[in-house]
Amino acid sequence: MVDRRDFLRLSALSSAAALAGCATAAADKEGPSLPARKLNAPVVISTWDFGKAANASAWGVLVGSGSALDAVEAGARVPEADPGNQSVGYGGRPDRDGRVTLDACIMDAKGRCGSVAALEQVMHAVSVARAVMEKTPHVMLVGDGALQFALANGFEKQELLTEQSRMEWEEWLKTAHYAPVRNIENSTPGNAKDHDTIGILALDATGDLAGACTTSGMAYKLHGRVGDSPIIGAGLFVDNEVGAATSTGVGEEVVRIAGSHTVVELMRQGFAPEEACKAALERAVRRDPAYAKSIQVGFLALRRDGAIGAYAMQEGFTYAVKSGSREELVAAKHIF
Ligand code: GLY
Numbered sequence: 001m002v003d004r005r006d007f008l009r010l011s012a013l014s015s016a017a018a019l020a021g022c023a024t025a026a027a028d029k030e031g032p033s034l035p036a037r038k039l040n041a042p043v044v045i046s047t048w049d050f051g052k053a054a055n056a057s058a059w060g061v062l063v064g065s066g067s068a069l070d071a072v073e074a075g076a077r078v079p080e081a082d083p084g085n086q087s088v089g090y091g092g093r094p095d096r097d098g099r100v101t102l103d104a105c106i107m108d109a110k111g112r113c114g115s116v117a118a119l120e121q122v123m124h125a126v127s128v129a130r131a132v133m134e135k136t137p138h139v140m141l142v143g144d145g146a147l148q149f150a151l152a153n154g155f156e157k158q159e160l161l162t163e164q165s166r167m168e169w170e171e172w173l174k175t176a177h178y179a180p181v182r183n184i185e186n187s188t189p190g191n192a193k194d195h196d197t198i199g200i201l202a203l204d205a206t207g208d209l210a211g212a213c214t215t216s217g218m219a220y221k222l223h224g225r226v227g228d229s230p231i232i233g234a235g236l237f238v239d240n241e242v243g244a245a246t247s248t249g250v251g252e253e254v255v256r257i258a259g260s261h262t263v264v265e266l267m268r269q270g271f272a273p274e275e276a277c278k279a280a281l282e283r284a285v286r287r288d289p290a291y292a293k294s295i296q297v298g299f300l301a302l303r304r305d306g307a308i309g310a311y312a313m314q315e316g317f318t319y320a321v322k323s324g325s326r327e328e329l330v331a332a333k334h335i336f
Contacts, residue, residue: 034242034268040306041207043323044071046200047248047300050085051320052329054078054200059322068202068210069108069130075200076104076126076212083162087196090123091162092216094169096178097223100160103230104129104214105140109240113139115230116146121157126214128155129230139232143224160216172220180221197229199236199246201302209304211236211244218251227251233261242268243304245277248317249297257283263301273301273309274333281313281335293336300332311335 042062046054058075062068080089087093094100104125105115114133117140119125128150132141141149151157161169197215204210213236215229228234228251235251237260238244245263247254254260259280266276277299285292298317300310310319310332317332 034270034304040323041203042068042071042205043302043306043308043321044075044200044202045300045302045308045322046075046320047198047246047298047317048196049318049320049329050079050082050088051075051198051200051318052322053082054198055320055322055327058200058202062202062204065205067108067206068204068208069106071202071204072200072210072212073106073126073130075202076106076198076214077124079198080124080126080214083164086165086168086216087219088198088215089125090158090160091165092160093165093219094161094216095223095225096173096176096180096220098161098166098169099223100165100216101223102160102214103217103227103235104212105230105232105236106130106133106210106212107232107236107238107244108133108210109208109238111239113232113238115140115232116150117142117226117230118224119143119146119150121147121160122150122155123158123160124155126212128153129212129214131155140230142226169220176220180218180225196248196296196298197227197235197251199229199248199300201238201244201246201300203302203304203306207304209238209240209244209302211238211246211302213246228254228259231255233258235260237261237264239264239268240304243273243302245299245301247297247299249313250295253284253292253295253297256287259297259299263299267301267303273303273307274311275309277301277309277311278333278335281311284313285335298332 044058054075058071061071083091102125107113245260298312
C-alpha cells in the first residue's frame with residue numbers, strides 16, 4: 001500500500017516525467033529519468049565497521065582499472081578470512097548443532113548472478129557463488145551440492161568453527177534449551193548491534209555496478225536455515241540501469257519484502273538512495289509494527305551515478321564508504 005506521502009511523491013514524479021515527455025537521454029524504458037551515470041566513480045560501500053577493510057581491498061581493484069565484480073569479490077573475501085569476525089566466513093558462529101553454514105551471493109552489471117546457501121567447510125563462499133554464476137547454467141546451489149561443486153572446482157575444505165565460536169556455542173547450549181533466539185548475536189556482551197552480514201556494492205570507472213553479500217547467518221539457527229544473504233532480490237540486487245542494494249540484519253524480514261529488489265525499484269521510481277532504503281523498511285513496519293520494532297534490518301544502496309544512502313530499523317547500523325574524495329564510516333539513520 002502506498003501511503004499519502006509516497007502517493008503524492010509518485011504523482012509528482014509521474015507528472016514531471018510526463019511533462020518532460022520521458023525523452024531525456026538518461027531515461028529508462030520504465031519510470032522517470034535518473035541522473036546520468038559515473039558522476040562519482042569509482043566508489044565502493046560496505047555494511048558495518050568491518051566494511052572499511054573490505055573497501056580497502058576492493059578499492060585496490062577499482063583503482064587498478066579492475067571491474068566492480070572483481071572488486072566486490074575481493075572485498076567480501078576479507079571478512080570471510082577473518083577469524084575475529086563471528087558473523088561471516090571462517091570464525092562465524094555456528095548453527096544450534098555446532099555447524100558453521102555459510103550463505104553468499106554475487107551479481108554483476110549484466111544481471112548475471114550466483115549464490116550458495118548452507119555451504120559448509122569452505123571459507124570463501126562468495127567465490128563459490130561467483131563460480132556458480134560463471135561455470136554453471138544455474139543461479140543457486142545449496143548444502144552438500146554446493147560443497148561438492150566447490151571441491152570439484154578447486155576450493156579447499158577446512159574447519160570453519162574456531163575455538164572462540166565453539167566456546168560461545170557451548171555456553172549457549174547450557175541455557176538455550178536448543179531453541180534459536182532472534183537477535184542472539186546482539187545479546188553477546190561487547191558485540192551490541194555492531195556486526196552482521198557484509199554486503200558490498202561497487203561502481204567501477206566504466207560505470208558498471210556489482211554487489212556481493214556473505215554471512216554465516218543467524219547464530220545458533222536451526223540447521224538448514226537460510227537467510228536473505230544468498231537470495232537474489234532479498235540480500236542483494238543489482239540493476240545497472242538504476243543501482244544496487246544490499247541488506248543486513250534479520251534475514252527473514254528482508255525476504256518477506258524482497259528487500260534489496262524493493263530498494264532498487266524505489267530508486268527506479270525516483271527515490272534517492274536513502275529514501276529508498278527507508279521506504280523499504282517502512283513496508284516491514286506497516287506489515288507488523290511491533291515485530292519490526294524488535295529487530296534490526298539495514299539497507300545500503302548505491303545509485304548508478306555514485307550517489308549512496310542507507311537506513312536501518314534500529315540505531316547502530318554503520319557503513320563504510322570509499323571513493324576518490326571520501327573515506328569514512330557513517331552511522332545510518334534509523335526508524336526507531
Ligand atoms: N542477514 C543475515 C541473515 O539473516 O542470515
